[in-house]
Amino acid sequence: MENIEQRVKKIVAEQLGVNEADIKIDSSFVEDLGADSLDTVELVMALEEEFECEIPDEEAEKITNVQQAVDYVKAHLGK
Amino acid sequence: MSLQGKVALVTGASRGIGRAIAESLGREGAIVIGTATSDSGAAAIAGYLQEAGLQGTGLALDVNDAAAVDAALDQIEKAHGPVAVLVNNAGITRDQLLMRMKEDDWDAVMDTNLRSVYRLSKAVLRGMMKARWGRIISIASVVGASGSAGQTNYAAAKAGMMGFTKSLAREVGSRNITVNCVAPGFIDTDMTAVLAEDYKQKLLAQIPLERLGRPEEIADAVTFLASDKAAYVTGNTLHVNGGMFMN
Ligand SMILES: NC(=O)c1ccc[n+]([C@@H]2O[C@H](COP(=O)([O-])OP(=O)(O)OC[C@H]3O[C@@H](n4cnc5c(N)ncnc54)[C@H](OP(=O)(O)O)[C@@H]3O)[C@@H](O)[C@H]2O)c1
Numbered sequence: 001m002e003n004i005e006q007r008v009k010k011i012v013a014e015q016l017g018v019n020e021a022d023i024k025i026d027s028s029f030v031e032d033l034g035a036d037s038l039d040t041v042e043l044v045m046a047l048e049e050e051f052e053c054e055i056p057d058e059e060a061e062k063i064t065n066v067q068q069a070v071d072y073v074k075a076h077l078g079k
Numbered sequence: 080m081s082l083q084g085k086v087a088l089v090t091g092a093s094r095g096i097g098r099a100i101a102e103s104l105g106r107e108g109a110i111v112i113g114t115a116t117s118d119s120g121a122a123a124i125a126g127y128l129q130e131a132g133l134q135g136t137g138l139a140l141d142v143n144d145a146a147a148v149d150a151a152l153d154q155i156e157k158a159h160g161p162v163a164v165l166v167n168n169a170g171i172t173r174d175q176l177l178m179r180m181k182e183d184d185w186d187a188v189m190d191t192n193l194r195s196v197y198r199l200s201k202a203v204l205r206g207m208m209k210a211r212w213g214r215i216i217s218i219a220s221v222v223g224a225s226g227s228a229g230q231t232n233y234a235a236a237k238a239g240m241m242g243f244t245k246s247l248a249r250e251v252g253s254r255n256i257t258v259n260c261v262a263p264g265f266i267d268t269d270m271t272a273v274l275a276e277d278y279k280q281k282l283l284a285q286i287p288l289e290r291l292g293r294p295e296e297i298a299d300a301v302t303f304l305a306s307d308k309a310a311y312v313t314g315n316t317l318h319v320n321g322g323m324f325m326n
Binding site for chain 2: 038042045
């Protein structure tokens with residue numbers, strides 16, 4: 001099974017239409033990967049589906065780069 | 080049929096304009112979920128759809144009950160799939176001169192006519208964004224644009240819908256979701272049946288086409304906006320009023 005970081009990167013690539021190879025762990029969705037605000041909402045929706053969790057709006061707003069997404073998932077997975 | 084297999088949610092479909100919309104969307108092949116405030120109303124919706132050989136069913140739903148809206152959307156998605164066409168039609172009037180208007184009259188109209196639009200539109204957006212296709216159509220009113228003595232609450236709610244519509248159209252246009260209003264004029268339904276005869280005559284005198292509109296004529300406009308023929312129309316209000324008000 002792929003690790004969480006790889007799964008997150010894959011989703012980011014799909015949602016934002018960028019190359020997986022261009023996504024670094026500290027890539028910011030908006031600044032580095034060209035996401036607009038609606039893209040980031042959709043990205044959170046996709047993460048919720050992939051990891052079968054619900055991310056509250058207050059938490060979702062704090063997820064602005066790949067690392068933060070990975071951290072969130074790790075902290076909440078399997079709870 | 081242009082809406083074959085698409086799920087359409089029509090609030091307030093037990094009678095009047097909402098019923099005509101439900102039937103018209105059904106004839107275009109949509110799976111229509113029509114709502115009423117009571118179980119008997121919901122059963123009646125299921126009944127008229129079935130009788131006409133249309134797909135879909137009735138659902139009891141008070142648009143002012145947030146938990147019930149979430150539960151209804153869940154239920155629809157599980158049974159039929161995500162909503163592709165939302166028609167915000169449920170609406171009430173509580174006419175009164177502002178000087179006599181109670182906060183209750185204001186709140187009831189704002190909640191049922193405007194807050195419900197926020198609530199339902201938000202609830203269906205996720206599915207529409209994923210599908211990269213969606214139609215949100217709200218039934219406003221001519222008085223939202225023209226004003227009407229005795230209807231400060233109602234006109235404010237209907238004008239609010241139009242502003243909501245323009246803003247949401249800008250937010251979700253990139254996802255191929257269109258957001259529009261249809262603004263009926265003076266239509267022959269229960270809502271207008273209660274008006275005094277001399278008031279009706281006065282209204283009629285202002286209508287170039289010299290008659291009330293029929294619910295089906297509003298439904299035709301809604302069905303157009305829901306179809307692919309209106310794919311490039313968004314953020315707009317389509318006035319259907321016999322010329323009573325011209326933009
Ligand atoms: N008739 C006109 O001339 C006219 C003109 C301009 C705009 N409009 C607008 O067109 C829409 C439909 O009007 P109409 O004339 O067809 O009205 P209507 O005959 O009075 O029907 C109103 C519908 O809304 C439903 N409803 C009321 N409160 C609700 C709530 N809290 N939750 C869910 N559903 C609720 C009713 O359900 P129940 O049957 O269960 O009560 C009914 O199905 C309204 O938004 C109205 O403002 C009408």
